[in-house]
Amino acid sequence: MATKKIDDAFSFSSFDPAKVADSFRDFAEKGAAQSKDAYSKMKTAAEEASKTVEATLESAQTGSVELGLKAIDALRTNAENSLSHMEALLGVKSLSEFVELQTSFFRKQAELAVEQTKSMQEATKKVAENVAKPGKDAAEKAISSFKKA
Numbered sequence: 001m002a003t004k005k006i007d008d009a010f011s012f013s014s015f016d017p018a019k020v021a022d023s024f025r026d027f028a029e030k031g032a033a034q035s036k037d038a039y040s041k042m043k044t045a046a047e048e049a050s051k052t053v054e055a056t057l058e059s060a061q062t063g064s065v066e067l068g069l070k071a072i073d074a075l076r077t078n079a080e081n082s083l084s085h086m087e088a089l090l091g092v093k094s095l096s097e098f099v100e101l102q103t104s105f106f107r108k109q110a111e112l113a114v115e116q117t118k119s120m121q122e123a124t125k126k127v128a129e130n131v132a133k134p135g136k137d138a139a140e141k142a143i144s145s146f147k148k149a
Contacts, residue, residue, distance in 0.1 A: 048138060048141075051134075052134045052135060052138040055133075056131055056135060059127070059130040059133070059134065060131045062127075063128075063130060063131060064127075066127065067123055070119060070123055071120070074119075074120070081109065085105045088101055089101060
């Protein structure tokens with residue numbers, strides 16, 4: 001009876017160094033390609049994050065200047081009104097005229113304070129939205145990229 005000799009899979013005679021070298025080369029090339037891809041994605045993400053921070057800081061600076069100018073304008077208006085009122089008080093000739101002048105001044109100042117408060121609230125809201133916009137846009141972009149993957 002003739003028996004056919006089958007090579008053992010673990011025997012040295014089935015070991016082919018060329019196949020191992022090819023397999024190792026393929027593995028190394030795939031690893032290098034994946035590393036380059038990961039580096040590229042990381043670099044892009046870092047650049048986008050940097051741009052987001054820059055845009056946020058620019059918006060914050062612009063908004064701070066705008067709010068500061070509004071506050072200065074309000075202070076200037078209030079100071080001018082107070083000085084005008086003081087001048088008017090110096091010309092008062094009777095108690096009833098004094099009371100009328102004071103009442104009118106307080107009413108006008110209260111109305112002005114309401115207007116100035118509304119103006120500052122609107123400006124603050126606008127600044128907050130502008131400061132948050134770059135971060136919000138970046139977050140939405142990141143979430144949409146995760147949904148695609």
